[in-house]
Amino acid sequence: MVLVNNKELARKIEYIKRRGTKDYIEKQLERNPFANSACLSLEGKGDFFCTGSVTFGVGFGMEDSLVKRDVELIEKFIRNQRGISHARFELTPFCDPLLTAMLQERHYTFERFLAVWVLELESWEAEESRQTTNAWTIQKAAGEECDEWAWTVALGISKDQTVGEETMEAARAFLEVPGNTGFLLKQDGKSVAGGTLAIDGQLAELFLASTVAEYRGKGYQNRLIEERLRHAKARGCRHATATTEPNTVSARNMENNGFRLIYNKAVLKSQALL
Numbered sequence: 001m002v003l004v005n006n007k008e009l010a011r012k013i014e015y016i017k018r019r020g021t022k023d024y025i026e027k028q029l030e031r032n033p034f035a036n037s038a039c040l041s042l043e044g045k046g047d048f049f050c051t052g053s054v055t056f057g058v059g060f061g062m063e064d065s066l067v068k069r070d071v072e073l074i075e076k077f078i079r080n081q082r083g084i085s086h087a088r089f090e091l092t093p094f095c096d097p098l099l100t101a102m103l104q105e106r107h108y109t110f111e112r113f114l115a116v117w118v119l120e121l122e123s124w125e126a127e128e129s130r131q132t133t134n135a136w137t138i139q140k141a142a143g144e145e146c147d148e149w150a151w152t153v154a155l156g157i158s159k160d161q162t163v164g165e166e167t168m169e170a171a172r173a174f175l176e177v178p179g180n181t182g183f184l185l186k187q188d189g190k191s192v193a194g195g196t197l198a199i200d201g202q203l204a205e206l207f208l209a210s211t212v213a214e215y216r217g218k219g220y221q222n223r224l225i226e227e228r229l230r231h232a233k234a235r236g237c238r239h240a241t242a243t244t245e246p247n248t249v250s251a252r253n254m255e256n257n258g259f260r261l262i263y264n265k266a267v268l269k270s271q272a273l274l
Contacts, residue, residue, distance in 0.1 A: 007062075007094045010263065013116060013241050014059045014092065016200045018047045020177060021058070025049065028173040035170070040077045042066075048074050050081045052170075055088050056267075061095030071106065078273050087270040090114060093263050103268050111269040115246045117259035121204075121233045124258060126226055136220070138227045141182035141194070146175050149182040153194040156210025174208060183227055185220050195224040197231060204232035206242040209250075221250075225257045 025037045028051075040048040045066055046059035055078060060066050078087045088111065091100060141149035150171035154163045174196055175182050185193040195209035206228050211220050232240050242259065244250040255261075 006262070009118065009239065010092055010094050010116075011062060012201075012203050012239075013118070013205075014062060016198060016203055016205050016241070017243075018058050019200060020180070020198050020205070021049050021051075022047060023177040024174055025051065027176040028170060031169055031173055031176075032166070036082050038077070038081060040074060042070055042073075045070065048077060048087070050078070050084055053083055055081075055084055055086060057087070057089040060089055061091060061099040065096055066099050066102070068102065071102065075270065075273050078270075085272045085274065087273060089268045090265045091268060092116075092265050100268075103270075107271050108268040111267045113246050114265040114267060115244050115251055115261055116263050116265060117242045117244065117251075117254040118262045119229070119240045119257070119259045121229065121237050121240055124229060124233065126230055136185055136187045136223070138183055138185050138223060140231075141175060141184050145184060146172060146182065148191050149175065149184045149194050152184060152191040152212065153182075153196075153208060153210050156193065156212050161213060171208075181228075181231065183224055183231075185224055187215060187218075187220075193220040193224060195221070195228060197228040199232060199235060199237060202236060202238040204228070204235075204237040204240040206240060221253050222257060225253060229257070 022039050022041070025039050028035050028037050037051045042048075044064040046057055046061075048057040049055065057074065075087055078084055089103060089108070139145070147168070150168050151163055154167045154171045155161065158167070174180055177198070179199045181197045183195050183197065184191055192215040193209075193211040196207050198205040198207065206225060209221055209224055229240055242254050244254060246264065
């Protein structure tokens with residue numbers, strides 16, 4: 001399968017993000033009905049999500065056309081959320097140019113790019129050996145270790161090196177989504193890094209990965225990437241995908257593990273919706 005300019009593969013990638021995020025919000029609200037998360041689905045057009053202070057629309061412009069009243073409905077949805085004042089659309093290169101023009105007319109502006117990576121698993125082979133000076137192991141998060149996985153991933157993402165109960169609950173909900181598996185890396189028995197894998201049919205998505213600050217630079221995320229790819233291939237997946245910020249350590253890790261950049265998504269941001 002040709003990866004570049006493959007609209008059908010792009011649809012599958014955007015769909016796994018839509019489905020996974022919808023399921024995650026549902027699980028999060030089951031655990032905490034007061035969580036600041038919500039989803040607005042426009043049948044056949046895309047999904048718009050709010051999680052915490054983050055908003056993003058996925059899948060729009062790839063199937064049925066979005067019209068002015070759809071955008072107005074999304075903006076009304078944003079106005080009804082706590083602590084959120086901007087709408088953001090993640091637009092693929094396959095997006096209907098009329099949607100881009102409509103958003104520009106409504107004074108949406110470019111905010112950033114997101115890099116979408118893909119690896120063909122049928123031809124991928126794991127390296128035979130990995131050299132390291134530290135004793136490390138990787139295991140799937142299950143049972144009591146689900147909380148340890150959530151704590152480790154949340155701590156690795158935290159900017160101030162603290163993890164509150166609400167953040168733990170938010171991370172823990174990812175493991176309750178059907179098709180998701182958490183992987184936990186331990187050094188000398190201590191949990192220091194984690195990552196997540198979602199599987200939908202023959203497509204796997206690598207996401208939500210982090211390393212505790214004092215253990216970075218040891219190649220642990222590369223180990224977690226490889227372990228998740230092994231798991232996905234063993235379950236019959238043909239492709240694996242990941243989305244990163246461009247020109248980051250995460251992007252370099254994907255490239256170093258054989259992923260190819262197949263498209264960039266442009267994030268367009270609204271003016272303040274008051």
